Amino acid sequence: MTSKVDRLNSGGGGQSLLGIRWLLAGVGAVLISAAVSVASGPVSIPLGQVARELLDHLPLLEVDSSLSAADRAIIWDLRAPRVVLGLLVGALLAGSGAAYQGVFRNPLADPYLLGIAAGAGLGATIAIVAELRDVLGLVDPVPLVAFAGALVAVAAAGTLSVRRGQIGSPTTLILAGVAVANFFTAIQTFVQQQNSETLQQIFAWILGRLSTAGWTEVQLLIPYAAVSVVGLVLAIGPLDVLAVGDEEASTLGLRPRAARRAVLVVASLGAAAAVAVSGLIGFVGLVVPHAVRLVVGTSHRRVIPLSLLFGAAFLTLADVVSRTVQAPAELPIGVITAFIGAPFFLVILRRQVGS
Amino acid sequence: MSNTAGAISVAWSGVSVDLGGRTVLDSINLEVAAGSWTTIVGPNGAGKSTLLRTLAGTVAHSGTVRVGPANTSEPSGRNRARLLAMVPQHPVIPTGMQVFDYALLGRSPHQGLRFSASTKDRRSTEAVLDRLNLTPFSNRAVDSLSGGERQRVVVARALVQETPVLVLDEPMSFLDLRHQLEVLELVAELRAERDLTVIGSLHDLSVVGQFADRIAILDAGRLVADGHPAETLTSKLIARHWGVDARTEVDSEGAVTVTVRRRRPA
Ligand SMILES: Nc1ncnc2c1ncn2[C@@H]1O[C@H](COP(=O)(O)OP(=O)(O)OP(=O)(O)O)[C@@H](O)[C@H]1O
Numbered sequence: 001m002t003s004k005v006d007r008l009n010s011g012g013g014g015q016s017l018l019g020i021r022w023l024l025a026g027v028g029a030v031l032i033s034a035a036v037s038v039a040s041g042p043v044s045i046p047l048g049q050v051a052r053e054l055l056d057h058l059p060l061l062e063v064d065s066s067l068s069a070a071d072r073a074i075i076w077d078l079r080a081p082r083v084v085l086g087l088l089v090g091a092l093l094a095g096s097g098a099a100y101q102g103v104f105r106n107p108l109a110d111p112y113l114l115g116i117a118a119g120a121g122l123g124a125t126i127a128i129v130a131e132l133r134d135v136l137g138l139v140d141p142v143p144l145v146a147f148a149g150a151l152v153a154v155a156a157a158g159t160l161s162v163r164r165g166q167i168g169s170p171t172t173l174i175l176a177g178v179a180v181a182n183f184f185t186a187i188q189t190f191v192q193q194q195n196s197e198t199l200q201q202i203f204a205w206i207l208g209r210l211s212t213a214g215w216t217e218v219q220l221l222i223p224y225a226a227v228s229v230v231g232l233v234l235a236i237g238p239l240d241v242l243a244v245g246d247e248e249a250s251t252l253g254l255r256p257r258a259a260r261r262a263v264l265v266v267a268s269l270g271a272a273a274a275v276a277v278s279g280l281i282g283f284v285g286l287v288v289p290h291a292v293r294l295v296v297g298t299s300h301r302r303v304i305p306l307s308l309l310f311g312a313a314f315l316t317l318a319d320v321v322s323r324t325v326q327a328p329a330e331l332p333i334g335v336i337t338a339f340i341g342a343p344f345f346l347v348i349l350r351r352q353v354g355s
Numbered sequence: 356m357s358n359t360a361g362a363i364s365v366a367w368s369g370v371s372v373d374l375g376g377r378t379v380l381d382s383i384n385l386e387v388a389a390g391s392w393t394t395i396v397g398p399n400g401a402g403k404s405t406l407l408r409t410l411a412g413t414v415a416h417s418g419t420v421r422v423g424p425a426n427t428s429e430p431s432g433r434n435r436a437r438l439l440a441m442v443p444q445h446p447v448i449p450t451g452m453q454v455f456d457y458a459l460l461g462r463s464p465h466q467g468l469r470f471s472a473s474t475k476d477r478r479s480t481e482a483v484l485d486r487l488n489l490t491p492f493s494n495r496a497v498d499s500l501s502g503g504e505r506q507r508v509v510v511a512r513a514l515v516q517e518t519p520v521l522v523l524d525e526p527m528s529f530l531d532l533r534h535q536l537e538v539l540e541l542v543a544e545l546r547a548e549r550d551l552t553v554i555g556s557l558h559d560l561s562v563v564g565q566f567a568d569r570i571a572i573l574d575a576g577r578l579v580a581d582g583h584p585a586e587t588l589t590s591k592l593i594a595r596h597w598g599v600d601a602r603t604e605v606d607s608e609g610a611v612t613v614t615v616r617r618r619r620p621a
């Protein structure tokens with residue numbers, strides 16, 4: 001016998017309600033974290049006024065924020081670009097992390113897997129050491145070369161795991177990624193040792209940071225972020241099907257290898273673009289999707305959108321902390337993500353174990 | 356819920372499979388009539404699962420496998436998944452996936468590039484879960500269920516797929532007596548309702564003769580007998596291929612009951 005309560009709690013209705021509630025919570029978290037981040041900094045601007053100023057910029061809304069022109073400039077030229085960058089990078093890291101974990105059916109898979117971190121690291125090192133800025137002039141070359149390095153590494157791992165037209169198993173791909181990463185790291189260390197005067201700059205890059213010069217970084221990132229986010233959302237169905245293994249996935253009408261490759265391409269593109277503008281910010285791609293799965297279950301219909309939203313909010317808040325705890329100095333954001341991410345994650349984990 | 360395409364037949368002609376240097380299937384010729392229920396029986400390692408997997412296109416084989424009317428080529432990908440649903444002998448159970456979401460996967464060959472399930476997808480999933488008395492489990496993780504509950508959930512996913520051909524590889528191995536009968540009776544009902552073609556493999560010779568209308572015996576990769584249960588489930592064939600002493604009884608409707616007898620030292 002099924003009781004009435006059981007029926008209300010089960011089935012599709014309850015499921016989608018849960019999903020919608022969390023989706024709204026995610027959107028709320030993004031908005032709140034963005035407002036808090038815009039409001040905090042050396043010049044204090046009250047949160048209420050920030051909120052009104054942001055609302056004023058929404059279409060069809062006329063709100064008077066009574067801000068001075070200088071405050072407006074601080075908001076729109078200094079803080080907003082950084083907040084948007086943080087939102088994008090956070091969303092990309094968490095979203096691609098969720099996709100990697102789904103594709104490899106391994107909750108420990110990381111967006112920096114397959115050599116992305118090592119490739120980007122080598123690219124950034126080369127750009128810094130060779131002082132490419134002087135060559136290129138206005139554009140900051142570090143993100144461009146880091147992005148190229150990350151893509152070369154992923155492509156190398158992908159190509160090396162294909163043999164005679166046969167795509168290798170997920171394990172082959174991961175092992176190829178590990179080998180490629182080690183090779184790139186070896187070259188990077190060599191280059192770095194040859195130019196020890198740039199060590200500090202390289203380490204600053206490796207620890208991750210969200211620093212912006214106006215909207216340039218955001219403009220660099222946006223096309224890749226758009227492609228990657230759309231791709232990740234389209235990957236939701238295939239990711240759920242891949243969870244039952246390749247053989248059953250193909251009885252459900254999916255071509256598992258082709259699907260896996262497509263998902264890896266969009267996830268890697270997003271992760272590589274994120275790493276290019278922000279350096280290596282650890283923990284976000286691992287912890288956010290994991291926390292999301294603990295709360296709403298493993299279906300990618302919920303995991304992907306919520307990872308994107310909460311990843312964005314999480315990184316933005318981490319950025320606020322990194323700017324404020326030791327103001328005017330800034331802590332590397334990678335330190336903060338680990339520092340607040342780990343305890344937060346343990347709390348969720350313990351609550352889950354308890355229930 | 357009905358499939359308008361009408362019943363579909365399935366045929367193997369000259370199908371052989373080599374795995375790890377051994378011939379696992381040796382030129383199998385078998386035709387399964389549209390709307391029939393055919394069960395493949397045979398001792399462990401005979402090649403039953405391999406034969407069923409050739410239907411799903413997941414094992415390399417020579418010869419041809421046909422799903423659908425004569426002269427149609429072997430379907431692939433999504434088209435095959437719309438024709439044929441499979442309950443594997445050893446399903447991969449994803450960690451943490453909820454029963455409802457798992458059963459909903461059966462809808463995927465019918466969905467385009469979409470990221471949320473339609474109301475119709477949800478409705479038909481709910482209906483199948485309800486029919487298998489699995490509604491109370493909807494929000495449970497599949498990997499937290501008992502062996503028998505899991506097996507029914509896998510059957511649910513295949514039914515959600517709403518295909519004209521249903522392939523069941525040992526779907527009863529973990530089910531208690533009542534649930535065995537319930538699942539088999541449900542399949543029988545659905546077959547009548549939706550004009551399904553059912554192809555299965557079953558170890559339990561005591562029930563197989565009451566449900567299948569055709570039985571194929573497979574031994575060491577060869578098809579050794581094929582026909583009505585009364586012709587194939589005989590003491591002689593059971594002794595020859597399983598090496599056990601069995602008594603068979605045919606009732607007035609042609610259903611066969613097999614009782615296996617313990618061997619006692621003389
Ligand atoms: N990948 C493989 N490599 C080598 N041999 C294999 C492989 N897969 C299956 N086999 C062998 O093929 C034979 C048939 O296997 P199959 O699973 O089809 O048997 P089955 O009739 O379904 O047995 P059971 O009743 O135990 O389920 C077995 O002897 C098995 O060991």
Ligand SMILES: [Mg+2]
Pocket residue numbers: 403404405444524525
């Ligand atoms: Mg088998």
